[in-house]
Amino acid sequence: MKPIVQDNSPEVSGKSVHDNAEVVELILIDDAADLRGILRRLMERSGLIRVVGEANGAEEASQLINAHEPDVILLDLAMPGGGALELIERLRIERQGMTIIVLSGYPTSTTAHECIERGADRYLEKGKPTSKLISEILEAHSIRKGLL
Amino acid sequence: MPSRQLRDDKRGVSFTWRTRHAIVVSLALLLLPILLTIGARSGVSVMQSSVPILISGLFAVLAASERVTDALRPLLATLSLLTGGALLVWVAGGALVTHLVFIALVTVGTLYHDWLAYLVSVSYIWLFYVILGGADPAAIFAGLATETPYIGVVIAATATICATTGMISWLIADASQQRRTELETALAKAAERQHQAMEIHDNVVQGLATVVYALEAGDEQLANETAGETLENAKDLIGRLLMVEGADLSDLLDRSQPAQEGDEQ
Numbered sequence: 001m002k003p004i005v006q007d008n009s010p011e012v013s014g015k016s017v018h019d020n021a022e023v024v025e026l027i028l029i030d031d032a033a034d035l036r037g038i039l040r041r042l043m044e045r046s047g048l049i050r051v052v053g054e055a056n057g058a059e060e061a062s063q064l065i066n067a068h069e070p071d072v073i074l075l076d077l078a079m080p081g082g083g084a085l086e087l088i089e090r091l092r093i094e095r096q097g098m099t100i101i102v103l104s105g106y107p108t109s110t111t112a113h114e115c116i117e118r119g120a121d122r123y124l125e126k127g128k129p130t131s132k133l134i135s136e137i138l139e140a141h142s143i144r145k146g147l148l
Numbered sequence: 149m150p151s152r153q154l155r156d157d158k159r160g161v162s163f164t165w166r167t168r169h170a171i172v173v174s175l176a177l178l179l180l181p182i183l184l185t186i187g188a189r190s191g192v193s194v195m196q197s198s199v200p201i202l203i204s205g206l207f208a209v210l211a212a213s214e215r216v217t218d219a220l221r222p223l224l225a226t227l228s229l230l231t232g233g234a235l236l237v238w239v240a241g242g243a244l245v246t247h248l249v250f251i252a253l254v255t256v257g258t259l260y261h262d263w264l265a266y267l268v269s270v271s272y273i274w275l276f277y278v279i280l281g282g283a284d285p286a287a288i289f290a291g292l293a294t295e296t297p298y299i300g301v302v303i304a305a306t307a308t309i310c311a312t313t314g315m316i317s318w319l320i321a322d323a324s325q326q327r328r329t330e331l332e333t334a335l336a337k338a339a340e341r342q343h344q345a346m347e348i349h350d351n352v353v354q355g356l357a358t359v360v361y362a363l364e365a366g367d368e369q370l371a372n373e374t375a376g377e378t379l380e381n382a383k384d385l386i387g388r389l390l391m392v393e394g395a396d397l398s399d400l401l402d403r404s405q406p407a408q409e410g411d412e413q
Binding site for chain 1: 357
């Protein structure tokens with residue numbers, strides 16, 4: 001994690017976000033390019049998260065993760081060619097310190113349990129306000145790092 | 149008549165039914181030369197045995213004929229088989245092995261899964277062993293060399309148990325098949341619903357999420373564009389989901405309550 005260079009974030013709840021004062025590096029994995037782009041803008045605007053890469057599928061995500069070794073990956077479940085659940089499972093084994101957040105359009109009850117079982121730290125539904133997303137991401141990352 | 153499970157092709161007769169019918173008719177025809185041979189060796193004259201053998205053969209030929217209705221063919225094949233079995237017992241002087249073969253032939257008849265053929269088989273065997281056996285026991289039971297009373301009833305009951313077991317196993321298999329079909333249908337429907345849910349996710353939820361975040365970012369242009377695309381996608385999706393053959397459109401368009409355009413403040 002890198003020191004924060006600016007903090008013009010929207011209100012983000014929880015003590016971990018501002019108190020830890022570090023930028024979380026994140027890779028966004030979603031096949032919807034517009035959604036990736038807008039999420040990237042919103043997250044980077046907070047100054048708490050830096051998006052170091054974007055991928056539209058599991059294979060591309062693996063390459064980016066190896067290249068950047070991000071703190072967090074934020075991934076959708078539905079991807080071209082599938083493989084999201086397998087990616088979660090593999091990353092949880094290979095990268096214990098990495099925070100894995102699922103951001104999905106599927107209702108929580110049907111798929112969240114499966115994702116958590118496979119090793120995801122959080123399961124978030126698309127459409128939540130960005131401040132809430134960022135808060136959840138940072139909180140999950142802090143827990144993963146043993147900071148809370 | 150053959151069961152629903154066996155008669156499911158366009159003509160009402162399945163490949164499975166035809167195969168089983170071919171087996172039963174072949175077996176009935178195969179019995180004819182065997183009967184002649186055993187009869188000749190046992191000293192039964194050709195004149196004595198020819199009439200019942202011809203009757204058995206006639207049943208088999210009629211059963212094999214495509215001109216006979218499919219409902220009658222199992223019955224004719226069963227009658228041929230049973231007559232052949234009864235003749236076998238008679239020409240062999242009631243030898244033990246022929247009784248066993250007769251019981252086996254009765255069981256083979258249940259391959260049709262046909263209640264009428266089953267009832268005819270059971271009636272035939274009771275008639276043969278109890279009525280004819282009672283009238284002329286020497287002709288049917290001499291080869292058994294037993295003084296057991298009611299031997300005809302014992303054999304008829306044994307054959308009935310074998311045939312009934314065959315029918316019960318069919319009923320169980322039929323119920324299992326029906327259950328399997330129901331499960332497969334339910335699974336196919338579930339898969340279809342999942343596919344539709346995926347389409348709604350890909351075409352609508354993704355678009356709406358983009359609109360929400362674009363509005364939050366103040367990017368009205370992206371929000372408007374995405375909202376328009378999502379609307380088109382939703383209409384297209386609804387159009388495809390409504391295209392169900394035989395659906396009554398007037399029923400679909402009859403709302404139980406007005407459409408909700410959002411919570412009114």
